[in-house]
Amino acid sequence: MACNPELCTVKPCGLMYKDITSDKGLIFNVQRFALHDGPGIRTTVFLKGCPLHCLWCSNPESTSPSPELITRDAKCILCGRCLDECPQQAITIVENKRTINWARCNSCMKCADVCPSRAIERVGDYMTVDEVMNTVVRDSSYYRRTNGGMTLSRGEPLVRWQFAMALLRDAKRMGLHTAVDTTGHAEWDVFAEVLRYSDLVLYDVKQIDARRHKEATGVSNDRILDNLEKTLTDSKVVVWIRIPVIPRFNDSEEAIELICGFVRTLPRPVEKVSLLPFNKFGGVKYPALGKAYNWEDIPLINEYQMEAFRKLVESYGFRADIGR
Ligand code: SF4
Ligand code: SF4
Incomplete structure (x- = not known):
């Protein structure tokens, strides 16, 4: 499918077009037997790259739209192979400790390629739709028995929306239940396309106060709230609202009430609200x-x-859950 800059969701965050025009997606994990990303037993596909930069993010490996290095010092056997390979002289071993000068690193991945003990690894692999779906279909019998299926999760699946849509379309073709876990920060036209192949959307609403939202995530919540309203107007997809409850950001009755008040005004009910x-x-x-x-x-x-x-949350008439 050709890239359509008019529909590109990633322009605001400066990511590169070449990645979304590719027939591969950048995946940092495919988690089988996931229990918290929708109903039943699921396989969750984590796509790398996110237009938000939430200060508290618990998946820091998900935000960059490119492969990254991750280090595991306890696994290092001090063999020195990474030093020899690094073209940037970014790695040193001093007093039995291997250290990376991150400011010098250009992410060439040469050290990860030669490390024998996986003390330096690459996070993020470009995978085709078939490669991902080959893993997803392995657990079809569990999905059938538990009403589970496949969930696309963040990063932000809509950053590479064409790839995300291809995965969802394939899953639907196989009769699988599909869910998308999203920040909601995307062009509406793109979002609407993806919704056509989605049974469930796990939709983050973090904060109604626009200034605080921008301070903590790097983006305004205008588009996010607008897309949520359109989702419930223009589609029949089931929606679960997710509120990450974050200290000094939205862990107050006032902040939670503002979110519940907004959700209650939406054109049709959401199925539940998760904290x-x-x-x-x-x-x-x-x-x-x-x-x-x-x-x-x-x-x-x-x-x-x-x-x-x-x-x-329940006092607003919603079914409420903690943690899922
Ligand atoms: S990724 Fe490349 S530049 Fe960075 S530390 Fe490894 S070998 Fe050096
Ligand atoms: S190649 Fe791996 S094990 Fe060897 S020194 Fe580098 S990080 Fe440690």
Whole structure:
């Protein structure tokens, strides 16, 4: 399918056209037996590249639209092969520790190619639709028994919308239930195309206050809220709202009530509202990717507070869940 710059979802974040015109997508994980990304047992396909840059992101390997290096220091056997291979002289071994100077690294991946112990690995592989679907179909019998299926997740699946649509179309052709986990930040024309092949949308609503949304994610929420309204007007797809509950961002009754109030005004009901508590699972990945993590000292939201938020969501007439 030819690239249509008019429909390109990625212009605002400066990603490259060449990736979406390709017949391959950049995948950083295909997770079988996923239980939290839609109904039943599912296979979740994680696509790399996201137009948002949420400060708390627990998948920091998902945001860049290119393959990246990830390091695992405990696996390093100090063989020195990566040093010899690096054209940028970005790697040193000093006092039995291998270190990467990330500012020098140009992501050529030569070190990952030669590392014998997977102490340096590449995150993100270009895969064809067939390669992905060959894995997805392996669990068809589980999908049938549990009403499960395939979920496309972030990064943001709509960044490479043509590839995402091809996966969804193939899954529908195979009779599978399909779900898209999205930030909602895409051109509406693109979104509408993808919805044609989707049974369920897991739709993030993070904040109604536009200024705070932009400060914490890098983008305005105008398009996100607008697309949600259009989704419920122009399609019949089932929608689950997901609210990541983040300290000092939206962990207040006021912020949750604003979201519930907005969702209640939508043209038709959503099936449920899920509250996803802030976690630090991704914290260790930041330094491993050469990035800074600034949430180490931020306390988690306790379960009593989460339960109070759940009851608040229910008071608006929604079915409410925590964590899924
Ligand atoms: S990916 Fe970076 S660290 Fe590794 S060999 Fe290339 S320039 Fe050196
Ligand atoms: S090639 Fe791998 S194991 Fe050898 S020094 Fe480099 S990171 Fe360590």
